[in-house]
Amino acid sequence: MKDISELLGCKYPIIQGAMGVISNPEFVAAVSEAGGYGLLATAFDSDPAKLKDRVDRVKAFTEKPFGANLMAIHPKAFEFADILVEAGVKAVTTSGGSPKALVPYLKERGIKVLHVVSNVSNAVKAASAGVDAVIAEGSESGGMQGFNGASTMVLTPMVVDAVDVPVVAAGGIGDRRGYQAAFVLGAVGAQIGTAFIAAEECIAHANYKNALISASESDTRLMNVEWAQFRVVSTPVAEEMVTKGGLSKSEFSAQGASIEETWVHGDLEAGTIPAGQSTGMIKAIRPVREIIEDMVRDS
Ligand SMILES: Cc1cc2nc3c(=O)[nH]c(=O)nc-3n(C[C@H](O)[C@H](O)[C@H](O)COP(=O)(O)O)c2cc1C
Structure with a gap:
């Protein structure tokens, strides 16, 4: 092949x-x-x-x-x-x-x-x-x-x-x-x-895209969710969740419900925005x- x-x-x-x-x-x-x-x-x-x-x-x-x-x-x-x-x-x-x-x-x-x-x-x-x-x-x-x-x-x-x-x-x-x-x-x-x-x-909101442009290679965090981890941009919301040890299953479901609001409508206080370390390369x-x-x- x-x-x-x-x-x-x-x-x-x-x-x-x-x-x-x-x-x-x-x-x-x-x-x-x-x-x-x-x-x-x-x-x-x-x-x-x-x-x-x-x-x-x-x-x-x-x-x-x-x-x-x-x-x-x-x-x-x-x-x-x-x-x-x-x-x-x-x-x-x-x-x-x-x-x-x-x-x-x-x-x-x-x-x-x-x-x-x-x-x-x-x-x-x-x-x-x-x-x-x-x-x-x-x-x-x-x-x-x-x-x-x-x-x-x-x-x-x-x-x-x-x-x-x-x-x-x-x-x-x-x-x-x-x-x-x-x-x-x-x-x-x-x-x-x-x-x-x-x-x-x-379709990601400009706030999401601009957060990626601003983030350095060190500005993502791994957030625990019981059975997995999520790599997200280090926003104030993400830092708070990481500091308290991650999310329980029910908190994760609540996050799921806010995905559209955060990712598409750009409300970065409603939830986290996932991204990998290559966000540092996005200009x-x-x-x-x-x-x-x-x-x-x-x-
Ligand atoms: C916002 C977001 C949502 C994702 N959702 C899924 C998903 O539903 N299923 C899946 O297999 N991978 C999912 N991924 C992983 C991607 O498909 C892809 O494998 C990963 O982003 C590649 O790494 P990179 O972000 O460093 O390019 C998601 C990644 C991001 C950033």
Whole structure:
């Protein structure tokens, strides 16, 4: 395989990591139009009909391939999968739990599966469950992650050595140098989250984008939520939560309810804004095509 674009059917081996409400249809389509592989998110969804609407909206904006992220532990993961099958989606990512049950279901229906892992042991388990590729996500990444994760620099080559399926690197990839490093580490593609939030087409509020532009590489925090950690920008709200030891399950659910208010409407007092350490590299809001083309250019 030349790189992961062959499996995904897109121009460049770049996946836009799913990011809740901010990976909305217009943004997913813009990424795919620019040659990447756009992904809708389903983690915070409860209604399959709403996913169908969003899939239809992406299709109204682009004929290029796109996919979605399925959370393995989500009670509606199989219903969401049916919507994606019906829409002709060719590849999805899975995360948040073992993909063992979802993999045969998706593959029997012609969908390729790339599973996100944060350690070697889960990569090996995913490969033996039959995934087509794994995404090795290092601890510098934005959003949810397990405890004691290794950085992308350590995790990627270790996962490459441990599995016989293609590996995509994720976490901390913010420019052409990080993108090229992913290939040197043995990956055949890159999944990017944080750097795309600052895209012009991204629905994230200007307050969110400007917080990313202002933040240095040291301005993110890992916040505990019982079963996981979240890497978020160090805002006053985040510092308060980290200082008190993180969030309980119910506090986390309350945060979930404020996501739209914080991420899309820009009320940074209502909740936290996830981002990875590559936020330190973001200097401007740019069209997603420019972000992608800057990454893939030869020199
Ligand atoms: C705001 C936000 C929301 C995210 N939501 C999800 C999600 O729903 N599912 C998932 O698999 N990954 C999620 N991620 C992780 C990204 O898809 C991606 O793997 C990660 O951001 C890559 O690291 P980077 O931020 O350093 O580029 C999220 C990341 C961010 C920043």
